[in-house]
Amino acid sequence: MKKPALTPLAATLPASVPFVGPEAQERQRGAAFRARLGANESAFGPSPKAITAMQNVLPDAWMYGDPESHDLRAALARHHGILPENIMVGEGIDALLGLVVRLHVGPDDAAVTSAGAYPTFNYHVAGFGGALHSVPYKDDHEDPDALIAKARETQAKLIYIANPDNPMGTWHDAATMTRLIAAVPDTCLLILDEAYIELAPEGTAPAMDTARRNVIRMRTFSKAQGMAGARVGYAIGAADLIDAFNKVRNHFGMSRISQAGALAALQDQDWLAHVRAEVAKSRASLAGIARQNGLTSLPSATNFVTIDCGADGAFARAVLASLIAQGIFVRMPFVAPQDRCIRVSCGTADQTAAFGAALPHALQTAHEKLR
Amino acid sequence: MKKPALTPLAATLPASVPFVGPEAQERQRGAAFRARLGANESAFGPSPKAITAMQNVLPDAWMYGDPESHDLRAALARHHGILPENIMVGEGIDALLGLVVRLHVGPDDAAVTSAGAYPTFNYHVAGFGGALHSVPYKDDHEDPDALIAKARETQAKLIYIANPDNPMGTWHDAATMTRLIAAVPDTCLLILDEAYIELAPEGTAPAMDTARRNVIRMRTFSKAQGMAGARVGYAIGAADLIDAFNKVRNHFGMSRISQAGALAALQDQDWLAHVRAEVAKSRASLAGIARQNGLTSLPSATNFVTIDCGADGAFARAVLASLIAQGIFVRMPFVAPQDRCIRVSCGTADQTAAFGAALPHALQTAHEKLR
Numbered sequence: 203m204k205k206p207a208l209t210p211l212a213a214t215l216p217a218s219v220p221f222v223g224p225e226a227q228e229r230q231r232g233a234a235f236r237a238r239l240g241a242n243e244s245a246f247g248p249s250p251k252a253i254t255a256m257q258n259v260l261p262d263a264w265m266y267g268d269p270e271s272h273d274l275r276a277a278l279a280r281h282h283g284i285l286p287e288n289i290m291v292g293e294g295i296d297a298l299l300g301l302v303v304r305l306h307v308g309p310d311d312a313a314v315t316s317a318g319a320y321p322t323f324n325y326h327v328a329g330f331g332g333a334l335h336s337v338p339y340k341d342d343h344e345d346p347d348a349l350i351a352k353a354r355e356t357q358a359k360l361i362y363i364a365n366p367d368n369p370m371g372t373w374h375d376a377a378t379m380t381r382l383i384a385a386v387p388d389t390c391l392l393i394l395d396e397a398y399i400e401l402a403p404e405g406t407a408p409a410m411d412t413a414r415r416n417v418i419r420m421r422t423f424s425k426a427q428g429m430a431g432a433r434v435g436y437a438i439g440a441a442d443l444i445d446a447f448n449k450v451r452n453h454f455g456m457s458r459i460s461q462a463g464a465l466a467a468l469q470d471q472d473w474l475a476h477v478r479a480e481v482a483k484s485r486a487s488l489a490g491i492a493r494q495n496g497l498t499s500l501p502s503a504t505n506f507v508t509i510d511c512g513a514d515g516a517f518a519r520a521v522l523a524s525l526i527a528q529g530i531f532v533r534m535p536f537v538a539p540q541d542r543c544i545r546v547s548c549g550t551a552d553q554t555a556a557f558g559a560a561l562p563h564a565l566q567t568a569h570e571k572l573r
Numbered sequence: 574m575k576k577p578a579l580t581p582l583a584a585t586l587p588a589s590v591p592f593v594g595p596e597a598q599e600r601q602r603g604a605a606f607r608a609r610l611g612a613n614e615s616a617f618g619p620s621p622k623a624i625t626a627m628q629n630v631l632p633d634a635w636m637y638g639d640p641e642s643h644d645l646r647a648a649l650a651r652h653h654g655i656l657p658e659n660i661m662v663g664e665g666i667d668a669l670l671g672l673v674v675r676l677h678v679g680p681d682d683a684a685v686t687s688a689g690a691y692p693t694f695n696y697h698v699a700g701f702g703g704a705l706h707s708v709p710y711k712d713d714h715e716d717p718d719a720l721i722a723k724a725r726e727t728q729a730k731l732i733y734i735a736n737p738d739n740p741m742g743t744w745h746d747a748a749t750m751t752r753l754i755a756a757v758p759d760t761c762l763l764i765l766d767e768a769y770i771e772l773a774p775e776g777t778a779p780a781m782d783t784a785r786r787n788v789i790r791m792r793t794f795s796k797a798q799g800m801a802g803a804r805v806g807y808a809i810g811a812a813d814l815i816d817a818f819n820k821v822r823n824h825f826g827m828s829r830i831s832q833a834g835a836l837a838a839l840q841d842q843d844w845l846a847h848v849r850a851e852v853a854k855s856r857a858s859l860a861g862i863a864r865q866n867g868l869t870s871l872p873s874a875t876n877f878v879t880i881d882c883g884a885d886g887a888f889a890r891a892v893l894a895s896l897i898a899q900g901i902f903v904r905m906p907f908v909a910p911q912d913r914c915i916r917v918s919c920g921t922a923d924q925t926a927a928f929g930a931a932l933p934h935a936l937q938t939a940h941e942k943l944r
Contacts, residue, residue, distance in 0.1 A: 204759035204760055207760065219824050221640070243637060246635070247634075257628055263803050264616065264799040265614050266614060269596075294825065306577060430634075432828055433826065433828050454667055457828050
């Protein structure tokens with residue numbers, strides 16, 4: 203029997219996963235991780251008010267969530283001093299990235315990113331048949347000038363940049379981002395992924411300017427707000443660009459429970475301040491652990507710390523493998539020379555201590571293996 | 574300033590919504606609905622065990638859900654006597670429909686459905702540039718023979734059928750569906766949407782046969798399980814077809830809370846039996862209300878009853894408008910001659926009574942308007 207054929211594009215796509223989840227690794231290991239520090243989740247948890255709000259709507263889970271996410275968008279608009287029509291809520295930044303790529307990138311259209319930046323963007327560009335071009339990091343930072351030059355050279359439809367950056371944790375200030383936005387070619391859209399922005403120093407986010415048609419900003423409740431498991435992200439942009447999502451999005455895609463939780467989380471800015479303080483403490487602990495092991499760590503504007511293992515990718519991969527074997531879930535950059543590092547999420551004191559206890563053995567194992 | 578251009582396909586798509594949500598209608602009316610009977614949600618609510626399970630994981634919402642939905646897929650596989658690799662979990666049938674269309678339908682590829690069937694399939698076919706062909710209903714049933722004939726004529730990549738059907742509530746027995754599946758051309762995939770199957774009589778669902786490559790079945794926790802707001806659906810099919818979803822899906826798309834709730838709901842078959850009994854009672858009430866008003870209702874294998882208003886589409890639309898104005902949220906079929914009907918979801922006794930109290934005035938209003 204002949205099979206129904208996939209589209210020519212779908213047939214060429216690998217059935218691969220950009221990230222293997224920690225649960226899959228746990229099933230493979232046959233044991234749970236002792237510390238979950240690999241996915242930049244917020245170990246400090248969601249706001250207790252968000253938990254209560256979600257709990258209160260659980261009996262209402264029989265009703266579809268409002269497909270317009272009206273109340274959440276209205277609250278976000280007030281929070282940012284913009285209008286609801288400048289905001290699209292979606293099932294995490296991953297889903298919103300997929301939609302913005304689908305809206306702009308057809309077969310062979312160019313898109314530009316940094317080699318080793320967030321791979322889900324690359325996944326979506328490939329998924330819609332686009333041609334991905336990349337520029338190297340510069341001193342462990344994404345390089346705005348190189349991104350613009352490559353976009354001009356390739357007549358790119360999209361540029362992707364994360365500020366602060368994942369997986370390095372580095373960042374540019376608002377003035378640099380404002381210059382980048384101004385330099386975006388007229389026929390190109392800049393995706394500014396600000397997943398970690400609430401954890402960055404004041405003066406990292408450029409001013410909101412929803413009149414500007416060449417930038418779309420992505421935010422999430424998954425990081426500082428501690429709600430990765432609830433899947434709530436949002437995009438900020440010009441009204442006609444935001445409205446274009448209505449051409450392709452799943453209208454009833456948002457969980458009613460998650461909408462209620464995000465609304466309450468947004469209103470609990472005290473919890474956000476608490477998380478910021480905990481993250482700062484944890485960043486300092488992780489930097490200290492690196493130092494005690496003779497390693498350096500990169501400054502971070504995120505809820506993770508990238509630790510330079512002091513050698514090459516093979517060495518860092520060996521360190522990572524030993525940490526995993528010891529029950530410490532961490533990840534690392536994919537591309538050289540950033541892959542000399544491992545990336546450790548901020549955790550509770552216990553989790554950070556577990557990492558600190560495991561690191562010396564991991565380094566020793568890697569040294570022995572690669573001697 | 575020039576704008577970044579949408580793809581030629583995206584530029585042609587309308588920013589329209591197949592369904593306007595009840596919340597949007599409430600905002601427009603300036604008042605809440607008294608009875609929410611328009612979206613075939615389950616007014617009987619989710620299983621209390623599902624609520625407890627979701628409540629228990631709320632503090633864990635900081636963690637992404639397992640991207641493989643391993644535990645839920647394993648439980649579903651046991652439940653259906655198939656293997657986990659025959660199951661893909663996604664953010665409701667809507668999202669899964671979008672993915673299966675994306676995998677199979679490129680520009681101008683044909684897809685076949687029934688005129689007036691579930692419009693989200695049509696939305697996705699248009700969204701990926703496909704050419705939609707439709708066949709009429711036959712005696713208020715989707716027409717398997719006509720679907721097959723049209724698929725042969727157009728060399729369709731996909732056929733969509735819902736059994737039981739939405740919006741009519743009618744159904745075919747398993748033998749008819751088995752014959753339909755056997756008749757699907759080798760190069761075509763049948764999407765069998767079984768969103769309402771748990772509410773249908775025994776003998777409606779054909780046997781599971783995951784060796785067969787030409788059918789993919791869609792199930793959901795939104796209807797009988799009362800979890801529309803949690804967004805959990807799943808597809809059942811041959812392992813290589815199911816694996817193809819990994820080429821294009823959002824890997825971290827599933828809410829951790831919803832996964833836990835669905836798992837508990839699946840294990841609470843007593844609640845499902847309770848809902849089935851409540852739905853049967855409510856169907857009888859709604860049929861009685863129709864009768865008392867001199868109308869006929871269609872037999873239903875779903876959690877809604879389609880009531881024939883006894884005249885044309887204009888009359889039924891006037892009835893609907895009056896019901897909405899009276900605070901009763903209901904919907905109706907889009908296409909003639911099915912649009913002579915309104916579609917009323919099964920509700921609690923109070924909600925059904927509110928509908929029953931509003932219907933005579935709605936009929937009178939429609940008669941006066943169209944006199």
